[in-house]
Each structure stands twice: as structure tokens, then as C-alpha cells.
Amino acid sequence: MSLEQLLAHQQVWRGFKTQNLPKKSSGYPELDELLQGGFPAQGVTALHTQPAVGELRLLMPQLQQQQRLWILINPPALPNAEFFAQHGIGNHQLLVLRPNSAKETLWATEQCLLSGSSHVLLWQQGMNVAQLKRLQLACQHGDSRLFAFYPPHDSQFSLPFDLQLELQAHPQGLQVTVLKRRGGWPGQSRLIHFARHWPELTQQQASQVIPFPQEKVG
Amino acid sequence: MFWLYLYFPRLQLDSMIMPANNSDAQSGTEESAQQALEAVVDPHSHQLVQLSDTAIKEGLQVGMGLASAAALVEKLQVYAYQSQLEQDALEHLAEQLYSLNGDISLDPPKGLGLRLDTMGQLYQDLDNYWQQLQTQLAPLPLRYHFASATTLLAAKLLARAKTDQLLTHEQSAQRLQALPLACCDFPDKQLSHFERLGLQTVGELEALPRSELIERLDPASQVYLAQLQGKLPLNLPGYQAPEQFQRHCELSYEIKQSPQLLKILEPLLKQLEQHLRQRQLGAPRMQLSLIFREQPEQTLQIHAPAGQNSAAQWLKLFALRLERHPLAAPVYRLSLSLCHAQTLAGDKADLFNQQHAAIPASTLVAQLRTRLGDASLTGIDRFDDLRPERASVPHPGDLAPASALIAEQVLRPSLLLPSPQPLKHPITLQQGPERLVAGWWDQQPIERDYFIALSGDGQYLWVFRTPQQQWFVHGYFS
CATH class of the missing domain: 3.30.1490.100 (DNA polymerase, Y-family, little finger domain)
Structure with missing residues (x-):
């Protein structure tokens, strides 16, 4: 079999091609650099994170770019319309779903992604490869994006997400580590500074204070 | 005036939904091959009034008593005659034909009169009109007879006599002349009177001198005859499309x-x-x-x-x-x-x-x-209110109507708990207090000092303190 045939059947993986996967800027220069251009323009992104460390704030520039519905499935609390309105997302673009079972959750997620009129933020554990593949196909069909939130150190590391990140709280912002990405190496880590966007939610002041040397005391 | 009359001899039976029409219902089984015999029976006289094709094939006839029918065939599916069903079916049919013909008279229980002369401008000729009408009627499982004539009543009689032709004025007049008097809706007494006189057809009756007609016909029959000839108008209400579906x-x-x-x-x-x-x-x-x-x-x-x-x-x-x-x-x-x-x-x-x-x-x-039920779906309403729980309110069951975006940048948490929860973990306060005192005007006052707090594992919480020094968590800076 010649090389052309292998390429035609997509049996040879060509690294440079994946550089051209469509990306959307994350709004944070450090993160764009880490992700080589930004978040995937469509597909499933998994975020392993503690709650309330800034995981939604990290995504806010992403959410602002889209004039679609944002459907939150099983969020830990209700979205605050005031916060979203400050960031250019109208309350009429927000919908919260709390399906009664895991099966219904997956069904609803798939429908939302297929429709092409919404993106999804999903808080749900337990998904297998076949279900993830289905959701990825739905993302392709509807040109939509799914951000799935998981607890840190969850056992889902073997799933073929388009992008899998781990977020860790840091006094200056968020430490983002790439666990898996399509067309690239995992393992890189960057600190995303929140000081510019959210000065009240960083501990900058503490680092600027120079502790008074003990020896010189009185 | 020129009328087309559609007569539906077995409207109730045709408009009921039979398993045979519904191919999935019993397809493939032996029962569908052997169709049920169906009949509609008048609940008062116990006579058969409408029969399916298979029932006719088995030798049943309209007008037969229920007992003799049961004796003739083994399996007979019987339904009671309900004039309301036929009335409904007629109205639905009129609604479907209304787009073709603006002047429709309902003639319950079994007929529709369509006035043709006023529709002439829309359709070049009668054939054209008839084709369109047939394409409307063809998909319906209705058996019908039709005829056209100068008056509605004449068209009705000709349709009931199974003329099944579009007649010109002259043809319809000829046909009407030859129509037996027994086909007309004269009272029985009047009919037997005609028989004694030796009158057989409508033509023979019309040939009688006017003075003699007045003498021999009762007043109701005189009006009927005049309506048949078009000398008196027949006042059937015109169909009007309903607002309700x-x-x-x-x-x-x-x-x-x-x-x-x-x-x-x-x-x-x-x-x-x-x-x-x-x-x-x-x-x-x-x-x-x-x-x-x-x-x-x-x-x-x-x-x-x-x-x-x-x-x-x-x-x-x-x-x-x-x-x-x-x-x-x-x-x-x-x-x-x-x-x-x-x-x-x-x-x-x-x-x-x-x-x-x-x-x-x-x-x-x-x-x-x-699919998920009303309770699983929540939109978010936004109001201009200082109280956080009244500024961002769940809107059950649907997307909320749009409110304006906010330009001012007051730091607020991205997720808000449905109701404040007592604070249970140690925190360090980062920012605050921001005192909110509001709601004294509508009996739901709040007096809270809000703080941004940091928990031990780096979570930013929105907490508040009440005047009684109780601490609550109200939101997450997710």
C-alpha cells in the first residue's frame, strides 16, 4: 500500500494538520498560548475543578462571544442573572435544566447540542466512551460546544475529550493544567492571572506586602 | 343560481377510524385479511342505516332489522347512529373545502351544497373546478354521490339518486323532470295521494295547472315544490369557518x-x-x-x-x-x-x-x-432590585423575557443559592462589608452586610452577616 493510499484512508496521523483545528480565543492571553490559540471551536471540553474557584469566570469571555442559548444542566446553584447581565449575557439566554435521571440528562444534552441554537454547561458525573462520542457528534452537527465540569482527580481520564483541563485555585488566579488535548501533548501548565479581570478575587495585596524582617525588630 | 351537491350516504361509518385504515394496527395478522363487517344501526328503530362494503357483499341491506342481520352473518360489528358525529364530519369537510369554494351550505346530516355560479371568476371552467375539488376529496375515505342543478334542492335530489355527473342547466332540468316523486321528500300522506292520482315523476307534477296544485298539495308541500323549482329561496345557513380548532x-x-x-x-x-x-x-x-x-x-x-x-x-x-x-x-x-x-x-x-x-x-x-416536564426547566428573570434574591429570580417552565444588560460593574457572584445557607466552614474575609438595607417598602426587608470570603481550599464565597450576627452563604464566585 502506498503512502498516498494510507493518507487517503486516514490511517496515518499527520501532526501538523491538527494545528488547524478551529479554535476560539479564550480571552486570556496566557491561556490562549497554553492552548495554542484557544478553546476548540466545537466539541466537548472537560474541566476538572473544585467548585467556586473561578471555573465559570474563566469561561466568561467564551460565553460572551456567542449569541446562543446557554443551557446549564444540573448546576450546583442557580445562575445569577445580575452577574451574567454585567458580562453581556441576557437573562433570556440562560436556561437551567434539572432532568430526573442520568438518562434524561444525556438525552437533553444531546438535543441541546444537536439543535444548533444552544451551547451546554454540564455538571454530571459518569459518562462512557460511546455516550461521549455521541455528544461529540451532536456538537459537530449543531456546531455547538459542551463544557463538562468534573470534580478534581476524577477517574474519567481515559475518555477521549477534545480538551481536558485541570483547574487549581491559586492566590493570583487559576493554575490550568492540560490533561489531554486533541493534536497536542498533555502536561503543560500555566497560571492564569485574574488580577486584571477580577481584582477583588485575587490575593495580590498580600504578595506586595514585604514582611518586616524579624531581626530588626526593636 | 347553480349548485353542486355532495351527498355522503355513509358519513358516520366512513369518518370513524377503522383498524383497516390504520395499517400498523393489525398488519400481517389474519384478522386484517378478514375484514370485520361493520354496520351503523339506528338506536330507535333497530334498522341498519349504513353498511360497509364487506357487509353489503354478505347480503346485508340498508333498512334491514338488526335481528335478521345478526341471523344472516356471524360477525357483525355494530355502532349506534349518532347524528352529532355526522354533523362534526360535515363541518370538518366544509372547512377543508372552504379554500376552494367560498359559498358552502351545510345540509345536515349528510350533504353539502356548494354554490358554483359565484365561483365562476376564480375557475375558468367547471372541469377545472371539479378537478381541484376531486384532489381535495380523493385522499378522504368518504364515499359520495354528487350532481349539479339550478337549485340546491334539485341538486340534492339528483345527487341522492346517484346521478354522479356535472350537469348543465338544461340537462339538470331534464333529469329532474324524469325523477320519480318517491325520491322527493314529500310527506308519506302526500306521496300516497300522488299515487292515487297516477302521478309518477316530478315532471308530471309540475305539468299540473297552478290552481290544481294549490288544491291538491298541502301548504308545506307547496313550499317544498316552489323551493325545488327555485321560485322560493331555500334558506340554509352559509358555512362560516370557525375560530376554534x-x-x-x-x-x-x-x-x-x-x-x-x-x-x-x-x-x-x-x-x-x-x-x-x-x-x-x-x-x-x-x-x-x-x-x-x-x-x-x-x-x-x-x-x-x-x-x-x-x-x-x-x-x-x-x-x-x-x-x-x-x-x-x-x-x-x-x-x-x-x-x-x-x-x-x-x-x-x-x-x-x-x-x-x-x-x-x-x-x-x-x-x-x-420530555422532561415543566418542573425540570427554569429560566432566570432579572429585575432591578437591590435584594439579590429578588434581582435574579427563577422563572419556572420557560425562558424568561429579556431584560436590559447592566453597564455598572458591581461584583456579584456567578451562582446564587436558591436560599441562603448557614455558614458552616471557617473562612477568611477578603472584601467588605457591602451593606444592603432594602425592602422596607414591601414588607420583605433585608438588612445584611455582604462580604467576599475565601475558604480554606481557595473557593470564593459570597457571605453575609445579619444584625443578629448570624452568617450565611448566598453565592459562589464560580
Whole structure:
């Protein structure tokens, strides 16, 4: 079999091609650099994170770019319309779903992604490869994006997400580590500074204070 | 004047939904090959009034008593005659034909009069008109006879005599002359009087001198004859399209599975689509009543708040609903009604990106709501209020109407707990206090000092302290 045939059947993986996967800027220069251009323009992104460390704030520039519905499935609390309105997302673009079972959750997620009129933020554990593949196909069909939130150190590391990140709280912002990405190496880590966007939610002041040397005391 | 009359000899039987019409119901089994014999019986006289083809083949005749019919054939499916069913069927038919002919007279229980002379300008000739009418009628499972004549009454008599031709004025006059008097609706007494006089046909009656007619006919029959000849107008109310959409469906068998039910709903929803499209309306809510033999009636309400007029979309919504709530018992009658219609809000489709905007947001929300239930769906309302729980309020069941965006940047948490929870973990305060004292004007006052707090593992919380020094968590800076 010649090389052309292998390429035609997509049996040879060509690294440079994946550089051209469509990306959307994350709004944070450090993160764009880490992700080589930004978040995937469509597909499933998994975020392993503690709650309330800034995981939604990290995504806010992403959410602002889209004039679609944002459907939150099983969020830990209700979205605050005031916060979203400050960031250019109208309350009429927000919908919260709390399906009664895991099966219904997956069904609803798939429908939302297929429709092409919404993106999804999903808080749900337990998904297998076949279900993830289905959701990825739905993302392709509807040109939509799914951000799935998981607890840190969850056992889902073997799933073929388009992008899998781990977020860790840091006094200056968020430490983002790439666990898996399509067309690239995992393992890189960057600190995303929140000081510019959210000065009240960083501990900058503490680092600027120079502790008074003990020896010189009185 | 020129009229076309459509006469439906077995309207009730034809408009009932039979298992045979519903190919999925029993397809492949032996029972469908051996069709049931069906008959409609007058509940007062116990005579057969309408018969299916198979029943006629077995030798049954209209007018036969129920006892002799039962003696003749073994398996006879019998339904009681209900004039209301025929009235409903006539009205639905008139609604369907209304787009072709603006002047329709209902002649219950079995006929429709269509006035042709006023429609001449729309259709070049009668053949053209007739073709269009037939394409409307062909898909319906109705057996009919028709005739045209100068008066409605004459057309009716000719149609009942199974003329089945479009006649010109002269032809219809000739046919009417030759029509036996027994075919006319004279009272029995009058008919026997005609027989004694040796009068056989309408022509012979009309040939009598006027003075003699007055002498020999009772007043009611005189009026009838004058209406037949067109000398007196026949006052049948003209059909007016109803504002409400409502369909009742009488099933001749019981349905246990939702797919069968959907099959029956499909033509009804197509009629709904036609009804709504002609009026440029959308339906925000449909109601389906299912009537069971033993259990109380069940009503399903299905919502599509933005208004929907497509039959396919409604069918999908009904399918989703039945997937969630399967039929509780076999259904033998159902009615579908439109609660109210609203002007259709056009969904803005992206001209250049059509495959992506395949399903509009309103349709998606209606589908989710139907499948998951109202309680699983929440939009978020935003109001201008200082109290956080009144500024961002859950809007159950649907997307909330849009409020303006906010320019001022006051730091607020991205997620808000439905109600404040007592603080249980150690925290360090980062920012604050921000004192909110509001609501003294509507008896729901708050007095709180809000702080941004950091928990041990780096979580930013929105906490507040009440004047009683109690601490609560109200939101997360996720």
C-alpha cells in the first residue's frame, strides 16, 4: 500500500494538520498560548475543578462571544442573572435544566447540542466512551460546544475529550493544567492571572506586602 | 343560481377510524385479511342505516332489522347512529373545502351544497373546478354521490339518486323532470295521494295547472315544490369557518400503544397546520383528551410558548410527551383542541448558516419541556432590585423575557443559592462589608452586610452577616 493510499484512508496521523483545528480565543492571553490559540471551536471540553474557584469566570469571555442559548444542566446553584447581565449575557439566554435521571440528562444534552441554537454547561458525573462520542457528534452537527465540569482527580481520564483541563485555585488566579488535548501533548501548565479581570478575587495585596524582617525588630 | 351537491350516504361509518385504515394496527395478522363487517344501526328503530362494503357483499341491506342481520352473518360489528358525529364530519369537510369554494351550505346530516355560479371568476371552467375539488376529496375515505342543478334542492335530489355527473342547466332540468316523486321528500300522506292520482315523476307534477296544485298539495308541500323549482329561496345557513380548532375522533377499536395513537394524531395535526397557516397563526398550547372505557378521562396539555404551526413539530412534541407518560389504559375516543392561537412569531433563521440554525431556540425549549416536564426547566428573570434574591429570580417552565444588560460593574457572584445557607466552614474575609438595607417598602426587608470570603481550599464565597450576627452563604464566585 502506498503512502498516498494510507493518507487517503486516514490511517496515518499527520501532526501538523491538527494545528488547524478551529479554535476560539479564550480571552486570556496566557491561556490562549497554553492552548495554542484557544478553546476548540466545537466539541466537548472537560474541566476538572473544585467548585467556586473561578471555573465559570474563566469561561466568561467564551460565553460572551456567542449569541446562543446557554443551557446549564444540573448546576450546583442557580445562575445569577445580575452577574451574567454585567458580562453581556441576557437573562433570556440562560436556561437551567434539572432532568430526573442520568438518562434524561444525556438525552437533553444531546438535543441541546444537536439543535444548533444552544451551547451546554454540564455538571454530571459518569459518562462512557460511546455516550461521549455521541455528544461529540451532536456538537459537530449543531456546531455547538459542551463544557463538562468534573470534580478534581476524577477517574474519567481515559475518555477521549477534545480538551481536558485541570483547574487549581491559586492566590493570583487559576493554575490550568492540560490533561489531554486533541493534536497536542498533555502536561503543560500555566497560571492564569485574574488580577486584571477580577481584582477583588485575587490575593495580590498580600504578595506586595514585604514582611518586616524579624531581626530588626526593636 | 347553480349548485353542486355532495351527498355522503355513509358519513358516520366512513369518518370513524377503522383498524383497516390504520395499517400498523393489525398488519400481517389474519384478522386484517378478514375484514370485520361493520354496520351503523339506528338506536330507535333497530334498522341498519349504513353498511360497509364487506357487509353489503354478505347480503346485508340498508333498512334491514338488526335481528335478521345478526341471523344472516356471524360477525357483525355494530355502532349506534349518532347524528352529532355526522354533523362534526360535515363541518370538518366544509372547512377543508372552504379554500376552494367560498359559498358552502351545510345540509345536515349528510350533504353539502356548494354554490358554483359565484365561483365562476376564480375557475375558468367547471372541469377545472371539479378537478381541484376531486384532489381535495380523493385522499378522504368518504364515499359520495354528487350532481349539479339550478337549485340546491334539485341538486340534492339528483345527487341522492346517484346521478354522479356535472350537469348543465338544461340537462339538470331534464333529469329532474324524469325523477320519480318517491325520491322527493314529500310527506308519506302526500306521496300516497300522488299515487292515487297516477302521478309518477316530478315532471308530471309540475305539468299540473297552478290552481290544481294549490288544491291538491298541502301548504308545506307547496313550499317544498316552489323551493325545488327555485321560485322560493331555500334558506340554509352559509358555512362560516370557525375560530376554534377542535377535532373529535371516534375509534372503532381500542388503542393501547402510543405509536398507534400518533398515527391517528398525524392527519389531525395536518388539519391543524392547514387551519393555522390559513390564518397566519401559531398555537402555543394544544390539549389532547383521551377517553378510556373504565378510567376517568385524561387530558394532556402540550406547550410550545412561542407558537408553533408545523404538524411535524407538534407530532414530535406529542411523541416526546407520550414517551414520558405512556398510555394508562386503552383509548377509544379522543379529542384534540387548540386552546387559543396567537400571531406567529417568526424565528430569525441565519440565511448563510442554515444547517446550524436547524432548530430554533423556542422549538428546542418546547421539546425539552415536553420530555422532561415543566418542573425540570427554569429560566432566570432579572429585575432591578437591590435584594439579590429578588434581582435574579427563577422563572419556572420557560425562558424568561429579556431584560436590559447592566453597564455598572458591581461584583456579584456567578451562582446564587436558591436560599441562603448557614455558614458552616471557617473562612477568611477578603472584601467588605457591602451593606444592603432594602425592602422596607414591601414588607420583605433585608438588612445584611455582604462580604467576599475565601475558604480554606481557595473557593470564593459570597457571605453575609445579619444584625443578629448570624452568617450565611448566598453565592459562589464560580
